[in-house]
Amino acid sequence: MTHNEIRLQSYAYHRPRFPEFFNKKNFYTYFKSRIYLEGAAIITYILQYTPIHPNIITIVYGMVGIWGGWALSEEKILIAILIFFFKGILDSVDGHLARIKGLESEFGRRLDRLCGKVGTYAFYIGLGIYVLRQVVLIL
Known part of the structure; x- marks a missing residue:
């Protein structure tokens, strides 16, 4: 598939599921969704020609979430913000790649939810460790 075909497929897939992504009244959500969808289309375009399985991307997504949690706990705030903002791109890539390669599966859907929760818990x-360190500094 061409990059533009992947973009159009991505927008067609997400528009009915997440109409708020396309509402220009909320600038942050609109901006973030554009970054996610466009970034995911570029990465998916590149990865479609590789033997990389979509579940590998999902696992990397979970690991990036853990890395973001670690960065936050170590008071590397800017790094943590960037990680948690941009890791959403990988969450889109795995699904797009699975659809393009015909590798959609129930296991992949469950793994995606699990890795999403891992990132959230991380x-x-x-954040808890960061706040605890700040409280200890105050006392």
Whole structure:
């Protein structure tokens, strides 16, 4: 598939599921969705010609979430912000890649949800450690 075909497929897939992504009244959500969809289309275009399985991308997505939680706990705030902002691109890539390669599966869907939760928990744990360190500094 060409890059533009992947983009159009991505927009067609997401528009009915997430109409708020396309609402220009909320600039942040609109901007973030554009970054995610366009970034995912570029990465998917490149990865479609490789033997990389979509589940590998999903696992990397979970690991990036853990890395973001670690960065937050170590008070590397800018790095943590960038990681948690841009890791959403990988969340889109795995699904697009699975659809293009015909590798959609129930296991992949469950793995995607699991890795999403891992990233969420890593964020909360990292935030908790960060706050705890700030409280200890105050006392």
